[in-house]
Amino acid sequence: MTAAETTETTETTAVATETPADVLLPAQRVPAESRGRTTVTDRAATRITCELAGTLPGVLAVAEHDGLPWTRTTAARVDGDQVRVRLFITVGYPAPLRSTARRIREELTGELAQMTGLRASEIDVIVTHLTTEDEGAAR
Structure with missing residues (x-):
């Protein structure tokens, strides 16, 4: 093999390892928001809401969907970039209900925006049970 053939083989290998994104000029790359x-x-917004609400201080339980049509369950409705939430929860006694509900709304609004990119237009917090920490752990 001659020196010219070795150089040619090396150059071919270097070109073959380039990816299509490397070959495109910066002006030809498609912005991320235009790709899809x-x-x-x-359903996903509801599940995320239930998980987030269950981690908040003072919330002992979240009424998630159990398949029965007559039960009260948490639901989220997505409309464009907005989400409306009805959250059914059990709160620990003796929590101040108004300030607890306000804190839950504020924290859920921020967390939902961060995780999903959705803006919470409405979050209804419905306290269905008020119980002690011990009773909530038994549920």
Whole structure:
């Protein structure tokens, strides 16, 4: 093999390892927001809401969907970039209900925006049970 053939082989290998994104000029790259769309479904928003609410201080339980049509369950409805939430929770006694509900709304609004990119237009907090920490752990 001659020196010219070795150089040619090395150059061919270097070109073959380039990816299509490296070959495109910066002006030809498509911005991330133009490559597609991310959609958050009602079901996903509901599950995220339940998980987030369950981690908040003072919330002992969240009424998640159990399949029975007559039960009260947490639900989220997504409309464009907004989400409306009805949250059914059990709160620890003796929590001040108004300030607890306000704190839950504020924290959920921020967390939902961060995780999903959705803006909470309405968060209804419905306290269905008020119980001690011991009773809440038994549920």
